[in-house]
Amino acid sequence: MSAEPQVVVHPGKQQLADAVAARLVAAAVDAQARGGRAQLVLTGGSMGSAVWGSVLQTPGRSSVDWSRVDLWWGDERYLPAGDGERNDTQNDEAGLSSLGLDPQRVFRVAGPDASDSAEASAASYAQTVREHGQGSFDVVLLGVGPDGHVASLFPHHPAQRTEGAITVAVHDSPKPPPDRVSLTFEALARAREVWFLVAGDDKGEAVAAALAPGADRWDVPASGVRGEEATRWLVDEAAASRLPR
Numbered sequence: 001m002s003a004e005p006q007v008v009v010h011p012g013k014q015q016l017a018d019a020v021a022a023r024l025v026a027a028a029v030d031a032q033a034r035g036g037r038a039q040l041v042l043t044g045g046s047m048g049s050a051v052w053g054s055v056l057q058t059p060g061r062s063s064v065d066w067s068r069v070d071l072w073w074g075d076e077r078y079l080p081a082g083d084g085e086r087n088d089t090q091n092d093e094a095g096l097s098s099l100g101l102d103p104q105r106v107f108r109v110a111g112p113d114a115s116d117s118a119e120a121s122a123a124s125y126a127q128t129v130r131e132h133g134q135g136s137f138d139v140v141l142l143g144v145g146p147d148g149h150v151a152s153l154f155p156h157h158p159a160q161r162t163e164g165a166i167t168v169a170v171h172d173s174p175k176p177p178p179d180r181v182s183l184t185f186e187a188l189a190r191a192r193e194v195w196f197l198v199a200g201d202d203k204g205e206a207v208a209a210a211l212a213p214g215a216d217r218w219d220v221p222a223s224g225v226r227g228e229e230a231t232r233w234l235v236d237e238a239a240a241s242r243l244p245r
């Protein structure tokens with residue numbers, strides 16, 4: 001089962017980040033009320049980090065037991081731990097590290113300081129998902145590049161075509177750095193809800209292309225991920241500017 005996309009437009013990037021933070025807090029509370037640990041998949045990029053600053057300002061954040069939140073990443077740049085270009089470092093610096101998470105339940109992708117290759121890192125991350133995941137994620141957050149990429153699945157890149165696997169090593173990424181590790185389309189879709197977070201005029205064409213009827217994920221990877229119960233496009237007015245009215 002996969003849910004049709006729904007679009008929610010916010011006035012600007014800050015309002016979008018604040019609204020996503022409020023939704024995320026509510027989703028984590030709901031997941032914990034269902035009896036499990038909340039399973040959230042994070043994204044890098046501009047919106048992926050903006051959200052964590054807003055979570056810190058959201059009064060309801062104290063309703064979440066952050067020690068019972070499991071964090072994953074949809075993709076990671078294959079760089080050493082702590083590198084400023086890694087998605088997890090950027091999320092940490094934006095506020096993630098202040099939330100009181102259990103470090104054992106923050107599942108980071110190994111970089112070259114802790115693995116022999118992007119392939120080895122991808123294999124080890126897939127094993128971690130099998131061991132510590134709960135079968136599906138509660139919320140998958142995805143930024144979208146101006147080229148329509150999500151996670152590290154880029155237009156016309158062979159890594160997109162990975163089947164029967166949770167993760168893939170990505171080389172020759174058109175966006176630096178060239179080496180990355182990504183969840184596959186199959187893994188990203190094992191989610192109760194998928195939320196695309198998109199702000200800025202430079203993303204307008206990608207948003208319109210991803211939501212166009214008949215969009216092909218080979219051309220526009222963002223068109224290829226849907227949640228089981230909800231697929232939310234949470235965008236600002238600039239990113240929504242090319243959508244048909």
Ligand SMILES: O=C1O[C@H](COP(=O)(O)O)[C@@H](O)[C@H](O)[C@H]1O
Nearest residue numbers: 043044045046047143144145151
């Ligand atoms: O490289 C990446 O880019 C995207 C989007 O980044 P943005 O700065 O254009 O918002 C991001 O979602 C992805 O996780 C990341 O690795």
